[in-house]
Amino acid sequence: MLLVHFLRDQLGMTGTHIGCDTSQCGACTVWLDGDAVKSCTIFAVQADGHKVTTIEGLSTGQKLHPMQQAFHDEHALQCGYCTPGFIMSAASLLKRIPHPTDEDLLHGLEGNICRCTGYVNILKAVRRAAEIASNETRDDEAEK
């Protein structure tokens, strides 16, 4: 059984979506031990013993993850179907590359397809989240 079907059909965690059958669209993106993976490309058993984070686990209580907040603020979603996967990919990208160039962003997000937004506001949102994150780090460092 694919991890995405295990999440959706067995655990009832339907925030992770399916948009293709050839691993192109990224709607199914989750984190496996903190790294973004397409959950339609791995079997549930392969995740055994590992930590899986889905969109449902990204915010803490009512407080949104900065990437969720940025998607809202920049109107980076319309139908919202690609959004969980996009947010999981983008948030993971910023963990790996905290100060991404646009090249990094295009390369890091080309595995997620959105048919509604034309990507313009998605790029704005991810840039914004990166900016906020780097401001926060700067503040943290100033405090130290």
Added chain:
Amino acid sequence: MTIRLATSETQEAVREAGRASQGPYSGQSVPRVEDSRLIRGQGQYVDDFTTSNVAYAEIVRSPLPHARIRGVDTSAAAALPGVLGVFTGHDIVIELHALLPVIAAGVPNRRQTPPQYPIAIDEAVYEGEPVAVVVADTRYGAADAAELVAVDYEPLPAVHDLDAAIVEGSGVTHADAADNIGWDVALPGEGDVDAAFAGAAVTVTQRIVQQRVCAASIECRSVLADYRDRLTVWNSSQMPHFNRMYVAEGLGLPESKVRFISPDVGGAFGSKMGPYAEDYLIPIASKLVGRPVKWTETRSENLSSTSHGRGQVFDIEAAAAADGTLLAMKIKQLVDIGAYFGRTGANPIVSVQLSGGCYRWPIIEARSIGVLTNKMWTGPYRGAGRPEATHLVERVMDLLAHELHMDPVEIRRRNFITRFPHVNNFGFTYDSGGYHGALDRALDAIDYTGFRQRQADLRARGRFLGIGVGCYVEISGFGPSWQTAADDHEIGLTESAVVRMHPSGAVSVFAGTHSHGQGHATSFAQIAADALGVALADVDVVEGDTSNTPFGHGTYGSRSTPVGGMAVYTACQRIIEKGTAIAAHLLHTSIDDVSFKGGIFTDAATGERRSIKDVTLASYNRGLPDGIEQGMEATAFFDPPNFTWPFGTHICEVEVDTHTGVTKILRYVAVDDCGNIINPMLVEGQIHGGVLQGVAQALLEEVQYSEEDGQRLGGTFLDYLVPTINEMVPTEVYHTVTPTPTNSLGVKGVGEAGTIASSVAVINAICDALEPLGVRHVEMPASPQRLWHLIHDGMPAALR
């Protein structure tokens, strides 16, 4: 590398327009109400729903474009543990009371409309047509069992080429049909076309092909059906009421015993209008197995069996005088219907009816032929008829300008319609417009004159830049019942709303439209909050459930704001009317003395006031004046007097690498006039998405068929190229604001605007770039391969 993303100009346009706002919310980029659940993974799309005891369906589909079905052996599948039923066409047909509808209101004089069952019985006529339905305990069980269904096909020749299909004696799409002609309609022009051509300084002749494309919403279609004493269907659809109407008829149930729920819908772009075969098959399967049944399309199925868009071919002749004045156009349109009408008939004629574009044409003479082929049916896809019309006329303007050695902008200016209302060549009335203004704004934004200089300089250095202009006028706000209900048996495309003020003063809006990304929960709340003078947070918008919303046609054709929004607005006005009577009673004065503004009823004589909250509470109390019933709610059906006519100009700047054939978009300016704007942020989002879809048609997308046997080629996201973030177009969005006189909000609709001029702006730019190399016209998609051949095949060897 840094991609320049233009800052938002839409809010500025609203301010500049200086329209007296209806209240504090309209015209503001209010953040979206619906985001909160969607960014948390709490959205609920059809496949997210489940019920106890749910079973799963898998559909066995014909792999061939045309075949006789000699037999279907279901025994091995049925024997698999966990399989609840395997149903063939013969099993399904017993349950059917009516066939799939033929929705072709716009097409007069149809010659033949092949009867469409939701499943093939003895003959499969397109690749992807359902042949059997398998139901099992689990998703994987159903998929495994479907593999075991053995269908004995006898392949038949497939009709796929439009030109060949209309030749007498060609093969036929349906074995028992005489030919492949669905319709053949003449739309004669007024006047002597031949004389106009004879007196012309220049004429051009061109074939223009609108290739088939897929809508490819990221959520595929899905149906969950629960057949008990009443039928409940969760359906990923743009129009739940409409689908309920037909499916109830198909299953022989009263409409009232059937409930359709379209929850969150993950994009549609015209492709989820339905009803589709599966909307019948899954409820029937649920009835037959006695359990709720869920079916969710795979992407491969989506690309084969969800309606395709476009699929039209135009043969054009156009004539102009030496000064660029347009004289006449002749159009022959071939429409690739596919194997069944589906919704094909709903839009292709629009391509012809709007083919004159923003210009004065003394005569346009047209003929439209609908051609049946062994392919999935074509249906509306974002723009539905207007991108085709715009692509046609804007290519023609460039071709004529080229013949006349005239700047393409100049020929447009000389022929723009400037007086409104304007009745076009096919009897449609453009209610308002300002085409020069939109063009000027776009030219200015992109620095057209500066570009021409740069282009000349770079050409001298062997670089090929080009600029392409696309001016458009489109038809939106579908539509006035006097123009959309073709005869007594059809229903007009009006839209509905119920506005209910609860005793607390909170407001529920129930609308017949259905948002699938457009943001109605926000924009309709803005309209209602302003009209009633209540806080936005107190308004909740409900759509998509036939059990609590009034009958509506749903969301398509850029109709939700100008027709659905007007229904909401009208219902609010009715509430205020009733509120005024109650307020007069509370204030001990006459109705004529009470005015309403910003949520407050005021007695003109005394200045005494009552808030709408107080009046609403009183409306549920005793002691109301005679003739006034309790409660505070109103229903409105809005029937617009005319369509709305948004317009604009898109300009694209490209560079073509002549060594590789790769096109790079350097800049893209969009000027759109959608009338008054309720939410600038949402409008910009619609333009961004629309532009990329049009650009993708121009550069990337095409459903391909083998020229040899009509078999569809490819069929996954590996080969069907939807754009990724790498193909993003950094669209610069501008507006002019010309409110429509057709409705009191002055709104026209914007859902499709972005797609309409974008494909032609790109193609015109490519043609402009390659003009020095002798390229006059380019078909879509302008893939690197296609461009490389155009550039190199005709080129003298020395220059290669």
